[in-house]
Each structure stands twice: as C-alpha cells, then as structure tokens.
Amino acid sequence: MEKSRKEFLTAIEKKISSAENLLKKPQSLKKDLAEIQSILEAEWPNIFASLNDAPLSDTEKHTLKSLMNRLDLLEKKVSGKLTFFDDFQKYIQVSLEK
Numbered sequence: 001m002e003k004s005r006k007e008f009l010t011a012i013e014k015k016i017s018s019a020e021n022l023l024k025k026p027q028s029l030k031k032d033l034a035e036i037q038s039i040l041e042a043e044w045p046n047i048f049a050s051l052n053d054a055p056l057s058d059t060e061k062h063t064l065k066s067l068m069n070r071l072d073l074l075e076k077k078v079s080g081k082l083t084f085f086d087d088f089q090k091y092i093q094v095s096l097e098k
Helices: 001-019 026-050 056-077 085-096
Strands: none
Touching: 001 026, 001 056, 026 085, 056 085
16 A cells, blocks of 8 residues: 555544544534545545555555545434535545546
C-alpha cells in the first residue's frame, strides 16, 4: 500500500471512529463530519488521479469498502440531518472499479 494512501485511509478511519462515538453530541459530530469531508476533498482527488498508474491493492479496496460501509451506517444513524456522503461514496465507488 502506498504511503500516502495508507495515511489517507488511517486518517479517515480515525475520524469515522470519532464521529461514531459522538452521535449524541451534535456539535462535536458536526465538527468531525466536516473534518472527514475536508480530508476527503483535499486528499481523494490526488489518490484517484494516481489509480491509473497504481491501481488499488486488494487490501486498499477492502479498507475502502469497509470505510464506505461505516460511512453509510453513520449516515443512517444521523438520518437526514448531516448528509454529504452520497455523492462522495459514488465518487469512491468509481475508483473501486478501476
């Protein structure tokens, strides 16, 4: 796994874990979700662009799928209150197919 991808996946995993623990603290949850969105917007385009030269490994695909599932579950838990994941999940799904 490339270093930048591993750092990206680790950062997203930590933020998702934090957000999962903040479901009863809306302001803190909103902050963590904004940080997840910021990381995704800042880092994912570079990773996506690198996929032609270095496709995702099986481990990276598995990790991304797991993170997407956790994001989906998190989104369901917060209902329609704080939803920004749909479009980004589609964006990541495209990369899983490369």
